[in-house]
Structures are given as C-alpha cells and as structure tokens.
Amino acid sequence: MSLITKSYMSLFIALASVWALRGYTPVQEAVSFKMILSKSAMGINERIRVDFVMNKDGDNFNPPSFQGFRVVMGPSQATSFSWVNGVKSFSKTFSYTIAPLEKGAFTIGQATIDIDGNSYKTIPEKVTVTDAVKKPSEDMTAEDVANESLHLVAEVSNQNPYLNEMVTVVYKLYVGPDISVTNFRALDNPTYNNFWNQDIAVTKYTFESGSYEGKASQYVVLKRVVLYPQKSGELSIEPLVLDVTAEVPTNRRDFFGGRLFAQTNKTVTAGKRTIQVKALPESGKPESFSGAVGSFDLFVTSSKDILNANESLQAIVTVTGSGNLKLFTLPELKLPAALEVYEPEFNEAVTTNQSGMKGKISNNYTIIPAFKGKYPIPEISFSYFDPNLEKYISLQSKPIIINVIEGPLQTNEKTKEENSEKASVNKQALTVSQQAFGFIKTNTSLVKKTQKPFFSSLLFYVLWLLPLLLIPLVVFLIKKQREKQGDLVGLLSKRAQRLAAKFLSEAKQARGNKEDFYVALEKGLQLYLKGKLQIETADFNKENITLVFEARKVNQDSIQSFILLLEHCEAARYGPFTAVEIAADYQDAIKTISELDSQL
C-alpha cells in the first residue's frame, strides 16, 4: 500500500512540473475509456489492480460492482498532462486494488463515465481465480517471510522398518538465513501409539548449517525420539506443533540505514508421518524366538560348579547387545526337578541413546541343591532377528554340570524308605557303600543277545517237569527190582497171611486155651501137608515127613523148625506151656509154613 502511494506521489510531482512548463494544448483527440487489469489469472491469495484510463476528463465515473471481489484499496485518481513536441496529451486514471473472495471465473463488469456529454463504457473482462500461489515477494509481510523461512521437519531414520526394529525420529527446525528465532514453545507433543518410545533429551540447542529444499539454511535439533514399532502395518506418528517467535527483517531502515526488524509469532508443525512396519518373516522363525530384534549375545554362567548340598549357587542367563532389549523375555532356564530353584531376579542395565537400546539384561536364578549328585544346567537356546542381515540367528549356551560332592543321598522315595529302615537298624552299614556312585562291574557273563530268557526256554520246561517223570520211573524200578530179588520179607509176609488164614485160623482162635491151640495147630499143619504133598494122616510121622521134604529138596532149617513145631504140639499135651510160648509157636508156624510153601 505504502509503495503504491509513494510511486503516485512522485508521479504527481513530475506531472506538476511538466504542466508548469508547457501549459494547455488545444488539439482535440478521440476519446478513449479503457479498463486495464494487471493480470487476468490470479491465485486466491493475490490481488490485482484494476485501472480505468481515459484521455479526457469526465464526470460521473461509475465503477463496476466487482462481484466476487473485495475492494482492498481505491479508488485513487491520477491525472497527467504532457506536451511532447507541441502535442499535449492527457490521461486520467481511476485505480482499484481488489482481492478475490473465492476461486472460480469472474467477470469484472462495465464502468461508465460521461465525457463531453457523451456516456462511455469499458469492455468487461474475465478473471480466473486459481489456488493460492506463492506470494510475490513484493507483497511479503513479516508473517509471510516467517512462513517461508521457518520449517519444522520430522526426520524418520527408516520409513519401512521391521517389527521391533529401531526407528529414530529427529525433529529439526530449519530457520532461513535472514530471520532469527527468539523463542519457541511446544503446543502439542506427539503421541506414539503402537510404539515403544523413549525421548532422548536434547540438552543444548545449537544451530548447525544445513539445507532445506536446496536452500542454505540453519537448523536446530529440538527433539530426538527412539521408537520401536510394536505392531506391523501402517503406523502414524502424530505431528509436533510448535509456536515460534521470530524476528523478521523489514524493508524499512532506521536512521543509520540498518534494517528494522518486526517480531512475529508463527505456528509450525511437522506433518503427520506414516511408517510402514514390516512383519517379521514367518519362514525360518526358530522355536526359541521370543521377539528379540537386533544383535545379541547369550551367556549362561554359574557361580560355582562344585559345592556341597544346601549351599546356594547362582545361575545367570545374560543377553547382551543392541536391539529391543526391554521388549522381549529372556529364555527360561530348565533345571532338573531334583534341584530347589527360586524365582529368578531380573536385572537390566540398558542405556538408550540415538542409536537405540544397548546393554544387557539378565535373569539371576538362585539354586540350592539338597542332595548329592551331578546336576546339569541344560543348554538353552535364544534366537533373534537381525534386521540388517534380514534373517533369524539362533544362539545356544553350553551346558554346565554342577557337582554336589557332599550331602545326603536320595535317589528316589523307595530307596529313601529303605535307607531309613536300614538306618534304624544299622547306621554304619550304609555310610560308604550307599552314598557313592557305584563303580562298574569288573566281571560279567556275557550271553548271546538272541538268547531267550531262561523262563521261556525249552530247557526250563525240561528241567522243571522232568523230575515229575522220576516218580513213575522210580516206582516202576522199585517194583521190578523187588520182583527180581524175590523180596523175602515182602513176599513172605503176604503169603504167610494167606496161608495162616487158610490153615491156622482155628489155632488163632484157640490161642487162649493151651490144649485146644496145640490140637488145632497140629491139625492145621497136617492139613497143610495133606493139601500140599498129598500125605495121608497115617503116614504123618516125623521120619516120613523128613524124607518127603528131603526128597523135595527143602532146606534143613525149614525141616527142623517144622519138626520142632510138631514136637511142641506133642509135648504141650503133657507139659506146661505159657501164653508167651503159644504166641511164639503161632508165629513160628506161620513163618515155617510160608517158608515151606515158597520151596515146595
């Protein structure tokens, strides 16, 4: 505005001097009345100047309605006379500065004026209003300048990271070369949904030189954030909004020619950024993978490997390196069930800086073995995804053996019971032999692997059942032998019983009476001989019997005892015989008869 007035003022002075020199020219010219637009296409943020120029002074100037526009300034008049080589020229101009109200195509209508009693009109002209354009520098205000030279940029280190891969966001405020920032204040701090984030505090704001869109520019780092995306897919980072107070140079100068500065407040924002987070590849994902992304090392250590029972030891599982250390779980230590293990104590020593999390995390297990023996701390595996190599890497710890050298022994409950039983009986017995791991056996009897267990072998059945066969065999053998040897005792007794029943039954009944007995005995003997040898009762005398017996080769003892019996029978009729003698004679009779019987 001031510019325009200034230029008009100088024009006026010039015209006035010309007028004073040349005076009036009477030459008549054709009347012209025109509308001149400074441009026919404009941005919505621009203004145009509309000039109505005539070459003869008139009255009743009537401007158009400027529909769709707003009159920013005007009307202002300018009149000029000039004589050039005796030719007088005149022009009068009505100027308007207008600004569009909206986008689109508009027509600036006719203006009218009366000159010398005639009415003149201008030709309507079309104006196209387009999107806002960059302001022409001559129109720049302090705000415009600040707009142009203050930029807040969020620099994302990786637009396309893997899940849990570190991303840093650095917020830089670019400041143009000719303005200076005096103060700033965050209006809105960004939120990082679906990210693990840590702010790296910026302690000192220092200007560094850089370039913004090709133009040399200074920048200051306002904020640094380390992010670990926790979700795959498109994630957005909400913008940071700052209120910046800046000093902008103006065109005005002070008395000494130095520029004057105008102070302005400006709200700048780093645009909303989106990050495309890649999911970790499914192929080749190890079983032990628990979400670690980065580059790590695994250590398993134990504080002791030889100790006594009921002493404690520490087993420490440590993962060191860089990556999302705080965001995954450590592999669990699987220890023998025979060990008493307490809940692990978690330690972390992780520092987070611009290059991400670094340090170590560890689980500290306290273990107390109660019994003697060897216990393994088995190997554990840990795997992580290396985003640089784009593959999974598995680490495995080395197994550790803990040797408990002194302490009570307990193998299982059964032996424990046995031990306690034995202990009550004899404590000495189990001190050495029961407590140590036994040495190998130095002797063995090897057998063929193919050999069936003895129980189901044929040999077993033979050995088991064969003795049963022994019973009939022995019985048979005994019988046979008895027959062969003519078992006297056995055979005689049987025959004697048979003969006695036949010939001596009367005598047996009469054992109570001496005389009856001997009569019956004699009669029985006679009957026997009669039946056996066909000897008549008349021939029944000692000599005769002896002869007959000898003829039949009966042995002398039998003959003698038979004769003796007969003599007894005779003698008993006259002499005294006791019951004992009777019994003896009866037995003798049975014996003698059966002896004879076997020989006859």
Add this chain to the structure above:
Amino acid sequence: MKKYMKIFLLLWCLGASLSLIAASQTEDEISFFNAATRAYNEANYKLAIDYYEKILEDGYHSASLYYNMGNAYYKQNKIGQSIYYFEKALLLEPTDTEVLKNLGFAQKMTIDAIPTKEENGLGRTYEQFISQYSLHFWSLLAIGAMLLGVFSYLFYYIARDPKQKRVGFSLSLLLLIVSVLSYTNGFFLEESHSEDNPAIIFETAKVLSEPNNLGIQAFELHEGTKVQVLESFESWMKVEISDGQRGWLKEKQLKLLKD
C-alpha cells in the same frame, strides 16, 4: 536202582549248569570287557564305550555290560544314554541294587519329575510282589521246588514208617504247590514285561495331541524321561508317562528299550 538215580541226577545237573552258565562267550569279548574296565578306570569313558559297543555288535550282552555303559555315559553327563543303559540292565536284572542306585543318580539329572499314578488293588499288590524278584529267580525257584518235591514224594513212597511217610507226603505237596506258584508268578511277570514297551526320551520333545505338526502341544518331555510306547503311526509314537498323560511325539526323539 541207586545207579539210575545217580545217572538221572547227573544228567539233570548237567542241563541246569548248561542253562545257567550257557556262557558261549568267547575270549575276545571278555578281553574287550576287561579292556573297557581299564579304560573306564583311567577315565577314558569314550574308549570304554567303544569296547562295550563292540561286544554288543558281536551279539553279546549282559546286565553288567549295560550297567557299565550307563556308568560311562553318566560320567560323560549324557543323561539320556545313561538312563537308557541302566534301564536296559534292569530289564535283564530287575533287582540289581547297584544298578538301581546309579540309576537314581542319573535320574537326578533329568528335568522332568513326573509323579507316579497311584494304583491300588489286589492286582497291583500282586504285580509289585512278583516284580520284586527277577524272572530268573522265579524259574529257578520253580525248578528247585519241583525237584525237592519229587524227592520228598519218593521218600514218602519208599518210607515204611507212617510218621516219615506223613512228613514226606505233606512236604512234597507243599513243594509242588510252591513250584507251580513260582511258575505262575514267572508267567505273569513275563506277561507284564512283554506287554509294556518302555522307551527313554533322548531329546527335548513336545508331546502333541495328534500325530501331526498341527496337534496342540499337550506337554513337554526332556531327556532321560521314561515313557511307555502304546502305539505308533508313521514316524510318530503314542506314549504314556507315569502319571497317565498321553500324547504323540516323533520317533527319533526317543529310543525303545526293547529292540
């Protein structure tokens, strides 16, 4: 008569000693065994195992051999192998206290502690009773009782004195019953042995609900745990652990005790 008896007894004893010693072992195997003992004593456990393996390759085995192998593997901290060979030794000699003791040491190294399912009842008590003694013991008891029983019967047959006869008869009856019972015990013991198919886990195994990779993980077993194999399907085996849980795992993750 006495001569026959003598011949019979002699033959019987010959058979019995043949069965007991049946030592068809050769000089080579015995020298391997002794070399292994020396190697073990010099803490050269790998070499000792090599010797034992040679004996096994030649087709010979014994409870002591398996026991020694278990010891050598224990010294090398190989839990699975160690328990495997101790269990193999126990298959041959179920009552060997030394094997049981060292097996206890080895079992302490295992990760899994599976409670044993309590089984009560008469059948269980009987099973426990008969498994207290080895099959060999029962077979020898059956034979011994039978032999003595037969002799007492013969004594009864020959004896004339009624008192002696009575003693002989009742003794023979008792011994014959003992013999038959021993045989029955042995029979059931063998039956129960042949029914179960134990195996030892050799590597950490996820036990799944189905014999495919889609199965839900039922539980996890670690090296050295003893399981019973119930059935197999392709490269999978259905196992039962001592608390009664069942599931499928890969064939290569375990090793059968009976081969």
